[in-house]
Amino acid sequence: MSRVTIPIGPQHPLLKEPMSFNITLEGENVIDSALRLGYVHRGIEKLAETRSFIQNITLFERVCGICSHIHTTTYCQAVEGLLELEVPRRAVYIRMLLCELERIHSHLLWMGVLAKNIGLNTVFMYSWRDREIVLDLMEEISGGRVSHAINTIGGVRKDLKEGQVQKLSEGLSVLSERVDELLRIVDNDRSFKARTQGIGFLSEEDVRRYCVVGPVARASGVDVDLRKNVPYACYDELSFKVVSMTEGDVWARSMVRIHETSEAIRLCEQIIEKLPEGEIAATAKRKVPAGEFISRSEAPRGEVVYFVKSDGSQTPARVKVRTPTLTALITLPRQLSGLQMADVSAVVAGVDLCIACADR
Amino acid sequence: MKKILDKIQTIFPLLPNIFSAFFSRPETENYPFEKTHIPARYRGRVSIREENCVGCSLCVLDCPANALALEKDSKNKFRLIHYRDRCTYCGQCEQSCRFDAIFMENEYIQPAYDRDAFFEILVDRDGE
């Protein structure tokens, strides 16, 4: 049989963001694929060297649309580490609340995208309907649905009022019912399992060799979660479970993500209960002393690392960002080999790509 | 009997959801014909309390998009200009202002047909 090369090119209905990989098919089976990135590269790290530390908060929020709050949190943690500033506890708790809400948002969005790529339009619409609840909650607290702009060096900008706390509790209880429904569907539906089980397999040694992080690693048996291993920002005061499975295919990744969503809802409820009183921001100097700092956090897709180096002026000397999607992308050619053409869409959706993060 | 019900559940788990969605209110709104609810903290238009502004230019320094500009002649004669098309509506100016002058309202930004509509003079103080 002859070989055909299909471009799953920069523009394709499968992908949310431009990325190109050329698949070589023989009959219906995929033999090879060649990855090309760089279509969304905006030079953010270089831009950051020309702006002050405060202006960079808004810049780093726009590295990614879905995990925007986590990027700013990690950046602010790095700068606060350089300044050796103590952030008030209420501010840390509000930051954690938004981090978990963002995790719920990201996983629900991903569920919709996977369902759409497989063909289940109904589940796509249902999970995005539930996502609207989270977006409305985030808009009440911070003022924007996707771009929150609530972090500042030294704390957060706006406080949680009494009426908002109540709306949060109501919204979270509705959400937890709906996520249980989603879990029931994914666990039971035979057609869903027929499309997602057994494909996109990554073994545990592959995960360790390619240094994959996030739910993709947790679905293959590698139990790594930064919130438990290296607790940052008061996560050691809250109790939650880390979910991991051993099958390593797309179905295992769906299960891991849905369980994580339930855990995130429970974490939000704990945060609201334990919210301490106090200030919401500490004043920060504009000139940051010279030094280097590395800060890490757990985004919905894995581990985000920020390295900030300052030389004593008002602008940073170097900021380096490492995002988790890059690690998962490198494994795509390996996951895709031997599959049928129709499975490509399920695998590509199952890895939960955020190319804007990977390209910066 | 339970086994049969379980088997049916594996093939048709979405069936009860479909019927409950069919009979309940739709989640989407007919936007241009029905307006939606905007929360109080929504970051909309940038506006100013004129009497508090002293022309210190903290907001101008901190704006990430260079959307604010201050033309200062003396302590009581300055103009604060806001370029609405460069602004990203991030709220950093509201955070940096120490005199509680510049703030954000929760109105949607209106589109316009020519660029001059986006050049907004926030404060025009004429003293000595």
Next chain:
Amino acid sequence: MLFHWVDRKLTAKFEGRIGPPWYQPLADVIKLFAKEDILPNGTNDLFASLLPLTSFATVLTAGFYIFGAFISTEFSFAGDFIVIVFLLSLPSLLFFLGGWTTSGVYSILGGNRSLLQYFSYEVLFLVALSGTSIASGSWSLSGIRSAQENGLPYIIPQLIGFVLAMAGLIGKLKRSPYDIPKAKSEMIVGPLTEYSGKRLALWQLTDYVQTIAGIALLAQCYFSGIWEVYSLPGIAISLVMMLGLQFALSMISAIFTRLRIDQLIDLNWRFFIPLSLFHNVLIIIL
């Protein structure tokens, strides 16, 4: 076209949204007719225009015969059952040929898959429907109807056959769960990727008319005989039956994921066809 609107509105309601207003399919077709026709270099222009026209013509003819048989008995002739099913199966072949003439990577691959699917599901449709004609002993639509007027409508003794014919119809119409050839996320639109303008409008119209013709055929073969069709309440009741079938089609589309091509073919040849053959044998015996 109204039936297509019913389908879209029902799908939207199942998903929890407000659907499009009633004039939406009409507006879409009008817009498509007004657009420019572009084809890739090197395609045979004559064929590319002829194919959608031919497929539209065949489904219109089939629909004409079906509705004619609804209205008056003298209209249908002996053997028209086979003719109608044959006419209804032509568009799928032309669909594949359409992809082949405008050769682009997506079109050819989508066309290959649709050919596979076509072979399997046409057979299923024919075998399942012939259960009714065997039971009534005639190959004409009016014969099938008059056989049902004396006894029970065929749905009750032949429930399995009805379900299988529905499955065959979904396969022919290329709706979810069998919409691999038109899978939006993978092959863009399959064979129709390179068409635009008037030709695309004709393909879409073919789709709408094929849906109605298929539903009407099913209603005729399984439900008729309960009423007197030549009068006004008869037409209303038959319309209600057809809407009910459309409801069932939309519901099934909403529940399942899109199956892979090998799973489709597997399901068909291992499960559906043996069941339908067994069912027909049962009918012959009883």
